[in-house]
Amino acid sequence: MALDKNSLNSIPVHQINDSDLDAAGVSLSILRCDLIHPELSGNKWFKLKYNLLAAKEQGYDTLLSFGGAWSNHLHALAAAGKLFDFNTIGVIRGEATAPLNPCLSDAVGHGMKLHWVSREEYRNKKSADFINALKAKFGRFFLIPEGGSGLAGITGCQEIIQAEQVNEYDLICLACGTGTTLAGIVSAACPPVLGFQVLKGKGYLASEVESLLSDKQLLARNSWSINDTYHFGGYGKVKPELLTFIANFEERTNIPLEPVYSGKMLFGLYDLIKQDYFQKNTRVLVVHGGGLQGARGFI
Numbered sequence: 001m002a003l004d005k006n007s008l009n010s011i012p013v014h015q016i017n018d019s020d021l022d023a024a025g026v027s028l029s030i031l032r033c034d035l036i037h038p039e040l041s042g043n044k045w046f047k048l049k050y051n052l053l054a055a056k057e058q059g060y061d062t063l064l065s066f067g068g069a070w071s072n073h074l075h076a077l078a079a080a081g082k083l084f085d086f087n088t089i090g091v092i093r094g095e096a097t098a099p100l101n102p103c104l105s106d107a108v109g110h111g112m113k114l115h116w117v118s119r120e121e122y123r124n125k126k127s128a129d130f131i132n133a134l135k136a137k138f139g140r141f142f143l144i145p146e147g148g149s150g151l152a153g154i155t156g157c158q159e160i161i162q163a164e165q166v167n168e169y170d171l172i173c174l175a176c177g178t179g180t181t182l183a184g185i186v187s188a189a190c191p192p193v194l195g196f197q198v199l200k201g202k203g204y205l206a207s208e209v210e211s212l213l214s215d216k217q218l219l220a221r222n223s224w225s226i227n228d229t230y231h232f233g234g235y236g237k238v239k240p241e242l243l244t245f246i247a248n249f250e251e252r253t254n255i256p257l258e259p260v261y262s263g264k265m266l267f268g269l270y271d272l273i274k275q276d277y278f279q280k281n282t283r284v285l286v287v288h289g290g291g292l293q294g295a296r297g298f299i
């Protein structure tokens with residue numbers, strides 16, 4: 001597939017109808033970034049795009065990045081490498097496992113080379129020594145930050161909300177890990193934004209997003225806030241009521257969720273809707289960030 005600015009940018013929107021929404025007078029639509037491409041889905045495509053374009057422009061044939069053994073980012077990077085003709089190297093945090101889990105097995109199937117490093121080494125992954133050792137081992141590569149964060153990642157995420165959607169909705173909701181996607185959305189034209197933090201820690205992500213925006217000299221174009229209530233104990237942690245919510249939502253709507261991001265966000269959003277947190281006639285657009293491959297880790 002040819003790589004250009006407009007690759008994989010058309011995202012279907014699906015409207016949800018159910019009694020909770022009717023009772024609260026809220027309308028809910030879902031921006032299905034999970035449907036962008038069968039193998040390269042979600043916000044991770046937008047976070048990768050300008051990294052890939054820069055790599056091509058600078059004549060790199062190999063991309064390297066970092067992540068855990070269930071990383072949606074590395075899964076997407078491997079798929080992007082296959083689609084757009086790059087070699088890919090994934091630096092994986094932790095002990096090598098055999099057999100590989102389904103996430104890494106997909107990545108290897110797409111041609112990704114895996115390089116395992118201990119948790120301790122992984123913490124130093126930004127150090128010059130660590131990067132130089134990788135260069136000595138793998139040769140010339142284009143380095144993409146963990147999770148696709150960084151300015152290139154933010155710039156890609158500025159394209160998630162389409163111009164016509166700015167007036168069609170009153171609120172954008174999304175799940176936040178690093179907050180890069182939220183930073184991209186709020187620094188482009190958008191309705192007000194409500195992020196749901198999936199990691200534990202009162203208020204920490206809002207201040208990280210503030211510094212992310214100011215570091216990159218970006219201004220929020222509309223109001224935004226982050227709800228830190230619905231983390232279910234922390235990153236990757238689940239509770240039975242979350243899994244039940246996801247199963248019920250999928251059955252009602254035919255829209256698949258996963259428990260790390262989209263499940264927690266929609267659980268939180270429905271909880272707020274049931275508490276009449278939103279004004280009547282609020283039109284909400286939820287960004288489905290994809291990452292469904294990760295749900296295989298919870299079966």
Ligand SMILES: *Cc1c(COP(=O)(O)O)cnc(C)c1O
Nearest residue numbers: 072177178179180181261289291
């Ligand atoms: C990575 C990811 C997120 C979080 O994106 P950030 O830019 O790190 O906030 C949300 N949803 C899914 C499905 C993801 O894979």
